[in-house]
Amino acid sequence: MLADLLEFQGANAFKIRAYRNGARVIKDYPDSINSIIEEDPASLLSIDGIGKGVAEKCVVLVETGELPQINEILEEIPRSVLDLLRIPGMGPKKAAMLYRELGIAALDQLKEACEAGVVADLKGFGAKTVESILAGIEIADAANKRVYWAKADETAREILDHMQSCGEIRKIELAGSYRRRRETVGDLDILVVSENAEAVMDHFGAYHLVESVIGRGDTKMSVRIEESLQVDLRVVPAESFGAALQYFTGSKDHNVVLRGLAKQKGLKINEYGVFKMDGDKETYVAGATEEEVYAAMELPVFPPELREARREFDWAAEKTIPDLIREQDLVGDLHMHTTATDGKATLEEMVEAAQARGLSYIAITDPSQRVSMAHGLDADRLLAQWREVDVLNEKLDGSFRILKGIDCDILESGGMDLPDEVLSQGDWIIASVHYGQRQSREQITDRIVGALENPHVHIIAHPTGRLINRREAYEVDMEAVMQAAVENGKLLELNANPARLDLHDVHLAAARKYQIPIVISSDAHSVDGLDVLKYGVLQARRGGLTADDVANTKSWDAIESILGR
């Protein structure tokens, strides 16, 4: 936010970038900044991108909860000016001009001023700008909303389908955050090799969900579909395809680092290729494929999921880029519901579906009694279900294994929702927080740590409780949770539901550092629900996880030995 405000004030662009970069580095950092500051504030300086200025601000922020610098600026400029920046096409310069010249500090004021005709008279503004601002105000919320990766995937496939029927396309690929498999996607980037850009763009514009054309030039076209999602199309020559794919896959921060490295080598990289620089003269070196581009930089082709300017360049230097987990590595699924509670399929149906998907074991984990909304299981119903599981396992005769499990609520007052003597009879005991999510950080952390210390509990499900775009994670000290998981030899879940993806990538990277085994679970409430495992795998890849880091790539026997049985 400091960077946004400074940008609005017209401060030095590099300073703004330094703040923004610092904030990102801290957000992406696998260790908690709070505990670094507690132990040794000076060590902040050893983190790339954090210097004296940002480090000092971190300490003040952690100790007091606020930044005097921000408060000072907010005395001069109302916070609502930042809303102006949410309008597509409105940047800090134009917004500052509106505030300075017309005193506009909020969206409704801007709308009035546009309609009154005073905005068009400003220098640099005109009739078209006003028109686009008015349209932009209407979609400011929708335009900034990021959709679940799974939803973007659906749209992307439909658009690809549509584009396939254009005869002029020689190659087509999706780039951007979609290709990096980010949990949410802000827009789609499509790259095309063609000799006939006009025809490709015409075909693109004819896609039935295109709502408006944001812009169209000789090689680039942007449209908005279904109110929110923006789709950019870029037509490039074949010899630039790899460079363009690299460039538009990003991330922006990854590219900034890459270009910096190129400069040191006397090279220049842009979306057209890698060029050797000799004074003003540039010679094309590479660009047709991504392999070529990275090879020209003496770098490996980074998996797109890792291109976030986090650890990947260090890993490349050490030759330790993780061999990321793949969907086919998963052999079991350890979290699902049945008709015994809020699931749509019976125990038998879930078993059949899991077998059909090539899995070799599953855990049946209906929620416990406290989760009344889902008609959670009390001890009697649970034990009855487990007897059913025993019978089914007999029938399966070793060809497939069903584990007797439960998703046991961690009570608001602490402690488990079912007695130890019941839990001790199960194979796979999940503990998770469903209620009291607004408790203090200490309370929630204590509840979860307490569950990890219970000898019958094996894993914490959806450890932060967030629902992407809908509910923030509860306050929890993940460092303490991980510490407790390590000390008690417990596991953590990566819930693969596209709306959860909980743990997120930064926590996964931290868990990997702690060597805490992760379990990727579907949390399926139906047969089709089992198919979300693939989204969990993508998230795990973003966290840098290998098959070996994920417990359910191994046999159930191997998991039992992880649990010390």
Added chain:
DNA sequence: GCCGTTTTCGGCCCGACTGTTTTCAGTCG
């Protein structure tokens, strides 16, 4: 504000497109 096996000062990624301009600033990715 950050950074340094060319540097502790002087750099900091790079190009497309738009709208408002008559050669370019602002925005975006």
